[in-house]
Amino acid sequence: MFHDFTYAAVLASSARAAWQLDDVMPEGAAFDFTRPFLPEALARTAALDMLSARERLLLNQIRGHEYLCMFGLVEEFVLPFVLDHARTQLSGDDYRVRALLNFAGEEAKHIQMFKRFHAAFARDFGAECGMIGPGEAIAAEILRHDPLSVALAILGIEWVTQSHYLDSVRGDDGIDPLFASLLRHHWMEEAQHAKLDTLMVEALAEGRDEAGIAAAIDGYLEIGAFIDAGLGAQAGFNLDALERAAGRTLPAAERETLHAQQHQSARWTYLGSAMAHPQFRKTLGALSPAARDRIDAVAPAFA
Numbered sequence: 001m002f003h004d005f006t007y008a009a010v011l012a013s014s015a016r017a018a019w020q021l022d023d024v025m026p027e028g029a030a031f032d033f034t035r036p037f038l039p040e041a042l043a044r045t046a047a048l049d050m051l052s053a054r055e056r057l058l059l060n061q062i063r064g065h066e067y068l069c070m071f072g073l074v075e076e077f078v079l080p081f082v083l084d085h086a087r088t089q090l091s092g093d094d095y096r097v098r099a100l101l102n103f104a105g106e107e108a109k110h111i112q113m114f115k116r117f118h119a120a121f122a123r124d125f126g127a128e129c130g131m132i133g134p135g136e137a138i139a140a141e142i143l144r145h146d147p148l149s150v151a152l153a154i155l156g157i158e159w160v161t162q163s164h165y166l167d168s169v170r171g172d173d174g175i176d177p178l179f180a181s182l183l184r185h186h187w188m189e190e191a192q193h194a195k196l197d198t199l200m201v202e203a204l205a206e207g208r209d210e211a212g213i214a215a216a217i218d219g220y221l222e223i224g225a226f227i228d229a230g231l232g233a234q235a236g237f238n239l240d241a242l243e244r245a246a247g248r249t250l251p252a253a254e255r256e257t258l259h260a261q262q263h264q265s266a267r268w269t270y271l272g273s274a275m276a277h278p279q280f281r282k283t284l285g286a287l288s289p290a291a292r293d294r295i296d297a298v299a300p301a302f303a
Contacts (some may be wrong), residue, residue: 002254002286003195003279007100008093013191013192017192019185023117024182025120031176031178032176035176036057039090042164042269044262045059045063046170062238065118068118070112070234070270071110072110072111072115073132075107076135076138076139078107080139081143082100082104085100085200103193107193110189125245127241130240132237145222148219150219151204153227155198155201156275157270158193159280160188160274162190164269164273165186165187201287210290213287213288213290217294224298227270235259268301272299275298275299
């Protein structure tokens with residue numbers, strides 16, 4: 001066993017890390033639009049020489065809007081998935097039931113936090129920023145897959161919230177402090193969710209043979225391809241927002257270059273960094289070394 005996660009320990013940690021929405025994102029809170037929102041490791045906007053300094057800042061803020069709204073979309077399918085999993089686990093381990101229901105409650109709180117963020121951003125940014133959706137359609141497409149495929153997709157996303165915060169956000173004094181606070185509080189609770197989802201993956205994989213694991217990896221890759229297509233569309237929406245905010249139309253060749261670069265940046269942010277996360281790879285290896293090797297072969301395309 002590569003971990004010592006238990007439902008009781010996760011539940012206790014969750015109680016210590018719990019926070020109240022009104023303390024973290026109160027109604028009427030405002031962001032500092034003189035500052036970037038995302039660290040450069042995630043936004044990849046600083047080297048875009050075809051943009052002015054002001055336009056690079058605007059694109060960074062647009063990417064910040066995308067980042068939190070994208071996690072809001074993700075949690076719209078995480079919430080029903082966790083509730084469906086908890087429904088089958090209502091007898092037996094009381095800590096498991098309480099931990100899973102707490103998991104769902106925290107995800108609902110995160111969705112509400114991201115909605116408040118979007119409202120504050122839209123109020124003050126000065127230009128409309130489109131998002132892929134609707135969330136219900138995205139959730140339906142993802143949830144139609146094998147539950148183990150979905151659990152693996154969720155697990156990767158949960159681990160990247162950890163690495164993004166610890167490796168890029170924490171200690172970056174240049175980004176907007178309120179935005180950084182939202183990422184920190186999201187990280188605090190997702191740290192427990194990643195452990196719970198590891199346990200969910202193990203439960204869903206129990207009794208599967210190599211062919212069953214391989215089929216789940218097929219589904220995981222299908223989900224990844226679906227998300228990747230959405231990221232391509234989102235990169236286009238972001239450039240539309242940049243043109244509105246900057247008050248100019250990008251030349252076609254410039255826009256094509258920017259779209260490819262920003263799509264690849266998003267691939268790394270949401271897919272590649274998940275596939276490469278050490279804890280995610282350990283889970284894959286515990287299920288099947290062949291499954292881990294298969295994802296390792298795919299991951300460089302999303303770097």
